[in-house]
Amino acid sequence: MNELALLIASAIASGTPLAIAALGLIINERAGVLNLGSEGLMLVAAIAGFATAVHSHNQALALLAGAGASALLCALLAGLLIWLQTNQYATGLALSLFGSGLSAFVGIGYTHENLGAHPVTGLPGLSRLPFLGPALFSQHPLVYFGMLLAAFSSWFFFRSKSGLLLRAVGESPEAAQALGYPVRWIRCAAVVAGGALIGLAGAYVSVVSTPLWVEGMIAGKGWIALALTTFATWRPARALLGAYLFGGVTMLQLHLQGRGVSVPVELLTALPYLSTILVLVLISRNPRFIAANMPASLGKPFHPGA
Amino acid sequence: MNPISRSRCLVALLALSACSKKPSNEAAPSAASSALSTASAAPKEAGPLKVAFAYVGPVGDAGWTFAHDKARREAEAKLSGKVKSSFVENVPEAADAERVIRDMVDQGNTLIFGTTFGYMEPMLKVAADFKDVKFEHATGYKTAPNLRTYDSRTFEGAYLAGVVAGSMTKTKTLGVVASIPIPEVIRNIDSFTLGAQSMNPQVKTKVVWVNKWFDPPKEGEAAQALLDQGADVLMQNTDSSAVLQTAEKAGKMAFGWDSDMSKFGPSAHLASAIINWTPYYEKAMNDALAGTWKTEETWWGVKEGAVDLVSLSDKVPAATKTRLDDIKKGLKDGSFVIWKGPLKDQADKEILKAGEAFDVKALRGINFFVKGVEGKLPAAK
Numbered sequence: 091m092n093e094l095a096l097l098i099a100s101a102i103a104s105g106t107p108l109a110i111a112a113l114g115l116i117i118n119e120r121a122g123v124l125n126l127g128s129e130g131l132m133l134v135a136a137i138a139g140f141a142t143a144v145h146s147h148n149q150a151l152a153l154l155a156g157a158g159a160s161a162l163l164c165a166l167l168a169g170l171l172i173w174l175q176t177n178q179y180a181t182g183l184a185l186s187l188f189g190s191g192l193s194a195f196v197g198i199g200y201t202h203e204n205l206g207a208h209p210v211t212g213l214p215g216l217s218r219l220p221f222l223g224p225a226l227f228s229q230h231p232l233v234y235f236g237m238l239l240a241a242f243s244s245w246f247f248f249r250s251k252s253g254l255l256l257r258a259v260g261e262s263p264e265a266a267q268a269l270g271y272p273v274r275w276i277r278c279a280a281v282v283a284g285g286a287l288i289g290l291a292g293a294y295v296s297v298v299s300t301p302l303w304v305e306g307m308i309a310g311k312g313w314i315a316l317a318l319t320t321f322a323t324w325r326p327a328r329a330l331l332g333a334y335l336f337g338g339v340t341m342l343q344l345h346l347q348g349r350g351v352s353v354p355v356e357l358l359t360a361l362p363y364l365s366t367i368l369v370l371v372l373i374s375r376n377p378r379f380i381a382a383n384m385p386a387s388l389g390k391p392f393h394p395g396a
Numbered sequence: 397m398n399p400i401s402r403s404r405c406l407v408a409l410l411a412l413s414a415c416s417k418k419p420s421n422e423a424a425p426s427a428a429s430s431a432l433s434t435a436s437a438a439p440k441e442a443g444p445l446k447v448a449f450a451y452v453g454p455v456g457d458a459g460w461t462f463a464h465d466k467a468r469r470e471a472e473a474k475l476s477g478k479v480k481s482s483f484v485e486n487v488p489e490a491a492d493a494e495r496v497i498r499d500m501v502d503q504g505n506t507l508i509f510g511t512t513f514g515y516m517e518p519m520l521k522v523a524a525d526f527k528d529v530k531f532e533h534a535t536g537y538k539t540a541p542n543l544r545t546y547d548s549r550t551f552e553g554a555y556l557a558g559v560v561a562g563s564m565t566k567t568k569t570l571g572v573v574a575s576i577p578i579p580e581v582i583r584n585i586d587s588f589t590l591g592a593q594s595m596n597p598q599v600k601t602k603v604v605w606v607n608k609w610f611d612p613p614k615e616g617e618a619a620q621a622l623l624d625q626g627a628d629v630l631m632q633n634t635d636s637s638a639v640l641q642t643a644e645k646a647g648k649m650a651f652g653w654d655s656d657m658s659k660f661g662p663s664a665h666l667a668s669a670i671i672n673w674t675p676y677y678e679k680a681m682n683d684a685l686a687g688t689w690k691t692e693e694t695w696w697g698v699k700e701g702a703v704d705l706v707s708l709s710d711k712v713p714a715a716t717k718t719r720l721d722d723i724k725k726g727l728k729d730g731s732f733v734i735w736k737g738p739l740k741d742q743a744d745k746e747i748l749k750a751g752e753a754f755d756v757k758a759l760r761g762i763n764f765f766v767k768g769v770e771g772k773l774p775a776a777k
Binding site for chain 2: 093096097099100103104198201202204210295299300301302304305307309340341344345347348349350352356
């Protein structure tokens with residue numbers, strides 16, 4: 091029983107960076123901008139956060155630095171995509187490759203640094219509850235931030251006026267412009283805000299979950315987050331659950347091994363990717379389903395003069 | 397080109413032109429081509445010995461590759477002036493390795509080290525093409541006239557760490573984050589368990605495979621899974637410090653592996669099982685310099701100063717420390733044998749009767765878990 095609680099806890103911890111990055115990407119995509127740069131952005135944020143932590147010994151500052159670095163690169167991305175109207179697929183991929191290279195280059199001097207481990211205290215009082223305490227209430231604050239963020243995003247997209255406007259810009263930028271809204275600036279704000287969240291997720295990996303820097307340490311989490319947005323059909327709550335599910339699959343296979351259960355490790359490692367492909371196949375085959383959820387102008391450049 | 401090597405070239409050319417005077421007109425081009433090859437070989441003998449290293453990870457991994465690179469620098473410093481070394485890091489264990497090693501030959505290196513098991517086939521291939529270059533392959537088992545192997549008895553360090561773990565564990569459960577199921581890693585897991593059982597026969601070891609040598613986030617998650625299942629002392633046969641850091645975060649205990657990792661987990665760190673490659677690198681370079689290099693299979697351990705357990709934590713009881721010193725002394729004078737009977741495997745089958753011991757060949761091929769290791773061995777790759 092106790093082990094189950096700990097399994098749930100580590101599934102949530104392992105899913106949190108996926109969830110936060112996916113929520114950032116949903117903000118981008120709801121506004122109609124496809125951001126394929128997430129893997130590179132998370133890497134840049136990871137080294138920015140790690141370097142800041144090495145020099146400042148301040149975890150909160152390090153997480154902010156990661157978010158800031160990614161937001162900065164996303165501002166560049168917004169300039170390219172929204173004003174220069176470059177191809178969103180090619181530009182996003184280029185940004186991802188650029189981020190991987192840049193982070194490796196900047197990180198050369200940091201591969202041997204050590205942050206020291208910060209024991210996580212969890213929520214006072216609640217962390218002592220049987221089962222629920224170790225399962226849910228003994229996490230890093232950012233884990234709860236991820237949960238609140240999902241709840242807030244749901245409210246924002248579907249209950250607030252600004253959220254409606256953001257979705258309008260992603261569905262029909264022409265209509266939004268006709269109503270007098272600054273479509274480009276709204277998209278730009280969405281890209282930068284989403285980018286900050288992607289960066290926060292990247293910094294979480296290098297500062298909190300594995301406090302060290304290694305080249306390429308995001309190891310595909312950016313791509314999984316990107317797949318998660320589709321897996322979740324652009325709904326924040328589903329993205330959060332999907333992220334925990336993927337985290338759970340990763341941890342489950344490690345737990346099964348520890349228990350001596352013979353598992354095909356390679357297959358289980360591939361499970362998050364396989365399940366994403368499966369969901370993509372399922373939802374893409376149903377035009378009504380995908381039309382109801384996918385932002386109609388996703389990936390399409392907007393020409394205000396047209 | 398320095399003056400000495402230039403004069404040697406001239407000597408070689410003179411000698412060859414003398415030879416080419418002998419037979420017919422066909423001799424001229426062949427003499428010219430052999431003069432060329434002699435001339436290109438001459439600087440290798442004259443200047444410092446050019447040595448290159450191919451590493452599987454980054455030199456900053458704080459583990460396996462870091463230990464190799466430290467030894468490279470130390471050996472070069474000890475042979476100052478006589479050796480010039482270089483390295484390429486992050487060389488994948490695949491087709492890329494062959495390309496990188498060929499490049500090293502092209503750059504004039506005459507002694508080339510490959511520091512991971514997966515370079516075995518690429519090195520064999522390149523060695524067959526360049527007979528005048530000497531190749532040294534770590535942890536492999538195939539040799540050629542110009543390719544030899546070297547390795548460290550890392551299982552001795554694992555056994556010593558096991559002794560500490562056995563005396564420290566409260567849950568009687570140890571955890572190992574393992575990389576790839578090859579004999580070396582299996583032998584280390586077994587030796588760690590045997591060491592622990594020598595202090596506390598009830599100790600069990602849980603094993604999680606991550607199937608990579610270096611993937612810190614995954615190593616950390618695997619370590620967490622082991623802690624969740626009640627392990628309170630962790631060991632790893634992977635290359636980063638992530639396992640130690642995970643133990644530090646959780647307030648549990650762990651070891652450094654390959655190099656001294658005490659600074660990565662000041663309170664969790666019990667000791668570091670280190671490999672010191674310097675004595676071997678110095679020997680190999682000296683062999684090449686003196687012309688005494690010949691194909692061998694070297695396997696050094698505590699006795700030769702190649703393996704040790706260092707930076708013992710203050711938490712380790714004095715009795716355990718004395719025991720460690722006795723074992724080290726025994727390993728040095730040959731009176732202590734780790735792999736001896738009575739020994740049973742996981743399925744309770746008797747492997748060694750009392751009084752028997754494994755020879756080097758049997759030790760090298762270990763592919764079973766000893767009694768007390770939980771979990772099935774993945775199918776060998």
